[in-house]
Amino acid sequence: MKIGFLQFTPDFGKVHQNLVKVAGLLDAVDADLVVLPELFGTGYLFRNKTELMNLAEDLSGETAQTLSKVASDTGCYFVAGFAEKDRGVLFNSAMLVGPDGLVGIYRKSHLFDTEKELFEPGNTGFRVFDIGAARIGMMICFDWFFPESARSLALAGADIIAHPANLVLPYCQTAMPVRGLENRIYSITANRCGSEERGGQSLAFTGRSVIVSPKGETLAVGPGQGDSLQVIDIDVLLARDKKPTKRNHLFEDRRTDLYRL
Amino acid sequence: MKIGFLQFTPDFGKVHQNLVKVAGLLDAVDADLVVLPELFGTGYLFRNKTELMNLAEDLSGETAQTLSKVASDTGCYFVAGFAEKDRGVLFNSAMLVGPDGLVGIYRKSHLFDTEKELFEPGNTGFRVFDIGAARIGMMICFDWFFPESARSLALAGADIIAHPANLVLPYCQTAMPVRGLENRIYSITANRCGSEERGGQSLAFTGRSVIVSPKGETLAVGPGQGDSLQVIDIDVLLARDKKPTKRNHLFEDRRTDLYRL
Numbered sequence: 001m002k003i004g005f006l007q008f009t010p011d012f013g014k015v016h017q018n019l020v021k022v023a024g025l026l027d028a029v030d031a032d033l034v035v036l037p038e039l040f041g042t043g044y045l046f047r048n049k050t051e052l053m054n055l056a057e058d059l060s061g062e063t064a065q066t067l068s069k070v071a072s073d074t075g076c077y078f079v080a081g082f083a084e085k086d087r088g089v090l091f092n093s094a095m096l097v098g099p100d101g102l103v104g105i106y107r108k109s110h111l112f113d114t115e116k117e118l119f120e121p122g123n124t125g126f127r128v129f130d131i132g133a134a135r136i137g138m139m140i141c142f143d144w145f146f147p148e149s150a151r152s153l154a155l156a157g158a159d160i161i162a163h164p165a166n167l168v169l170p171y172c173q174t175a176m177p178v179r180g181l182e183n184r185i186y187s188i189t190a191n192r193c194g195s196e197e198r199g200g201q202s203l204a205f206t207g208r209s210v211i212v213s214p215k216g217e218t219l220a221v222g223p224g225q226g227d228s229l230q231v232i233d234i235d236v237l238l239a240r241d242k243k244p245t246k247r248n249h250l251f252e253d254r255r256t257d258l259y260r261l
Numbered sequence: 262m263k264i265g266f267l268q269f270t271p272d273f274g275k276v277h278q279n280l281v282k283v284a285g286l287l288d289a290v291d292a293d294l295v296v297l298p299e300l301f302g303t304g305y306l307f308r309n310k311t312e313l314m315n316l317a318e319d320l321s322g323e324t325a326q327t328l329s330k331v332a333s334d335t336g337c338y339f340v341a342g343f344a345e346k347d348r349g350v351l352f353n354s355a356m357l358v359g360p361d362g363l364v365g366i367y368r369k370s371h372l373f374d375t376e377k378e379l380f381e382p383g384n385t386g387f388r389v390f391d392i393g394a395a396r397i398g399m400m401i402c403f404d405w406f407f408p409e410s411a412r413s414l415a416l417a418g419a420d421i422i423a424h425p426a427n428l429v430l431p432y433c434q435t436a437m438p439v440r441g442l443e444n445r446i447y448s449i450t451a452n453r454c455g456s457e458e459r460g461g462q463s464l465a466f467t468g469r470s471v472i473v474s475p476k477g478e479t480l481a482v483g484p485g486q487g488d489s490l491q492v493i494d495i496d497v498l499l500a501r502d503k504k505p506t507k508r509n510h511l512f513e514d515r516r517t518d519l520y521r522l
């Protein structure tokens with residue numbers, strides 16, 4: 001199976017222009033699954049809820065349509081972060097689309113910092129979608145910080161965690177191998193780069209998108225700055241072997257009788 | 262507060278000799294808490310249950326007595342791994358002893374590989390002990406692999422996780438910063454080094470004991486080989502600030518309504 005990320009720097013607010021650019025970058029992609037960053041079409045630093053409301057889309061919007069078209073043309077599945085407006089309620093979401101259109105969505109469970117003033121906390125939970133070649137779970141950016149996110153997806157059967165991100169802290173890229181190892185799953189963190197300065201706020205995004213194996217290996221890394229499409233070959237079955245030793249099984253060994261969670 | 266580890270290589274089966282050596286290494290220690298490796302008095306590779314039964318001790322044994330004496334002499338608390346025999350039942354345990362003697366014990370929850378043929382799975386769960394200067398939680402070696410261990414201790418109020426280990430895989434030392442970061446706690450992983458060859462089995466231990474901060478920083482590292490006592494100064498209060506940003510709190514932000522654990 002071929003999986004990858006498209007590290008991409010959107011131009012804030014120019015959704016149509018960003019989508020055209022992304023469709024161009026992906027039009028000849030040879031992969032089964034490619035992950036794009038969080039909020040890849042809009043950018044990140046919304047001045048306020050009104051601005052966000054005007055840029056957000058529902059599942060019939062231009063973002064879903066564009067990605068579905070590219071998926072249909074290329075045979076590839078995509079996971080991509082977008083600003084979702086569901087009957088006037090705003091979520092920081094990711095969509096999974098394939099050659100036949102929308103497969104599922106995920107709404108960010110753990111909102112980071114000022115996102116709490118813009119978005120509602122996600123209500124979808126950690127679901128897994130079978131796309132044939134693999135079972136896909138989604139989480140978004142800061143969700144990684146909570147080990148329960150990747151654990152919930154792994155326990156629900158995910159082989160691969162698709163992880164759109166807009167990372168500004170330096171930790172995630174070196175921490176993702178631990179998420180891979182402790183759950184014996186693949187993960188694809190698609191980060192953005194560049195910076196945004198809006199409404200008195202300023203943020204620099206850290207690039208270095210990363211694909212991690214169930215053995216905690218870093219299989220691919222994007223550059224610190226600049227757009228980058230990377231695709232690698234993986235053996236999905238490795239994620240279904242939960243035994244780090246002959247006598248240990250990462251899920252069966254869990255002591256749910258003792259945990260205080 | 263001063264915390265540290267004693268990285269130590271036991272001579273297999275020579276409990277009295279190992280205890281004398283450790284007492285000598287610690288007799289002038291200037292610290293509030295020092296962690297010793299898993300099974301530091303016995304060694305690791307027991308040929309069978311009979312051999313283990315003969316070397317294991319209860320809480321009135323020589324190991325507890327020796328450490329209590331050193332604690333009383335130095336004013337330091339110790340966490341140390343030992344083979345525990347409780348009315349004929351064997352556990353891979355850790356004791357916390359202080360100037361007034363035994364404070365508490367922990368029995369390893371997640372047994373590694375052949376340990377399953379020797380020890381019973383721990384039944385104490387993840388408890389926290391207040392020693393005045395800080396609240397101490399214990400976990401042992403392979404427990405680290407399960408994020409639920411450190412999480413349970415942190416949620417129970419631990420400031421510092423004392424983590425005796427006999428590590429043979431290469432992952433733990435680079436993963437502990439993630440455990441520190443995701444829970445905003447200190448951890449002290451006291452590993453052994455050297456190797457053992459017994460009963461057709463052979464194991465090499467990886468040293469590099471490590472102290473980690475609530476910000477995921479590596480504060481001290483032992484050598485790959487050789488005994489080493491290291492003590493550092495920390496600010497315990499840092500472990501009580503669970504807010505990575507003004508609007509985020511690592512525990513209050515948990516989405517227990519969504520997790521599938």
